[in-house]
Amino acid sequence: MHSAHPGSFRVRSARAEDGAALGALDRDTWSTLHAVAPEPVPPYDPFFDSSHRPEHYLVAEEAEGAEGARGPGGLLGYIRLVPPTPLLCNRHVRQIQGLAVAEAARGRGVARALLRAAYDEARRQGAVRMTLRVLGHNAPARALYESEGFTVEGVLPGEFHLGGEYVDDVLMGRRLD
Numbered sequence: 001m002h003s004a005h006p007g008s009f010r011v012r013s014a015r016a017e018d019g020a021a022l023g024a025l026d027r028d029t030w031s032t033l034h035a036v037a038p039e040p041v042p043p044y045d046p047f048f049d050s051s052h053r054p055e056h057y058l059v060a061e062e063a064e065g066a067e068g069a070r071g072p073g074g075l076l077g078y079i080r081l082v083p084p085t086p087l088l089c090n091r092h093v094r095q096i097q098g099l100a101v102a103e104a105a106r107g108r109g110v111a112r113a114l115l116r117a118a119y120d121e122a123r124r125q126g127a128v129r130m131t132l133r134v135l136g137h138n139a140p141a142r143a144l145y146e147s148e149g150f151t152v153e154g155v156l157p158g159e160f161h162l163g164g165e166y167v168d169d170v171l172m173g174r175r176l177d
Contacts, residue, residue: 014057136168
């Protein structure tokens with residue numbers, strides 16, 4: 001999958017050799033605004049493992065010869081797209097389980113391009129529905145998802161305790177047709 005975007009970047013499937021750059025990007029973008037896992041500390045675990053495989057990710061990178069704000073390893077961002085469960089009766093759904101954009105690349109449409117590439121990939125895999133979970137206090141992400149047709153389908157009030165506060169877990173979804 002290769003798609004070019006007006007912001008002179010492209011979205012492609014992740015490759016095994018992207019692991020170090022994706023790990024660095026993940027650490028650089030860590031924040032309690034969106035992360036429920038503790039802040040990573042050395043020694044860092046590998047980015048890819050048996051449940052986080054390269055084929056689950058799409059990455060955004062500068063287009064060949066383009067100059068722009070780059071993240072670690074030249075990657076601008078990533079999105080993780082997986083089936084939400086291993087159940088056959090749930091195979092028509094794909095879930096976003098991670099979206100990150102390098103600070104220096106924000107405002108260029110990278111997150112929106114990753115979302116739209118994920119819709120295409122999910123459809124290619126036979127999905128007709130997409131879901132995600134977002135922290136209630138993450139207003140920028142919620143606004144982006146809503147602008148892309150996601151609606152709130154449920155809220156788990158105070159599901160997480162982050163930075164001394166209880167934070168809602170907001171469940172969102174949309175059809176892909």
